[in-house]
């Protein structure tokens with residue numbers, strides 16, 4: 320069965336950056352499962368999986384525009400340490416949900432100098448070219464309920 324709109328796809332992947340460093344991988348885990356055509360995964364990867372089938376192996380390079388976006392300098396901000404009320408030790412690498420004009424945004428603490436904390440609201444993979452090694456494990460048709468919900472149910476999906 321070929322991957323098309325409303326296919327449920329399970330695939331293994333290894334994600335590396337241009338330096339060849341492994342950023343993420345499904346190795347040793349269950350494959351990643353998603354509903355094709357529902358925007359569950361980044362556009363650049365979804366597009367390349369179209370028409371493929373179970374057992375296919377492919378390499379996909381995704382540009383930032385079709386991945387997690389370009390790095391936006393405006394999303395890097397300095398805030399006073401006082402803004403982290405109730406957090407005992409603010410450290411680089413910590414993630415917080417910030418309330419912004421555009422809604423909730425996950426930010427990562429990138430630097431602390433004195434009482435000034437730098438937070439970055441860019442996705443950690445923003446601005447990067449992403450190289451995926453993909454092996455498609457399974458393709459099946461989505462149920463009408465999955466299509467209605469816009470995500471996969473059962474193994475590797477939503478349990479509800």
Ligand code: ZN
Pocket residue numbers: 465468470471472477479
């Ligand atoms: Zn659901």
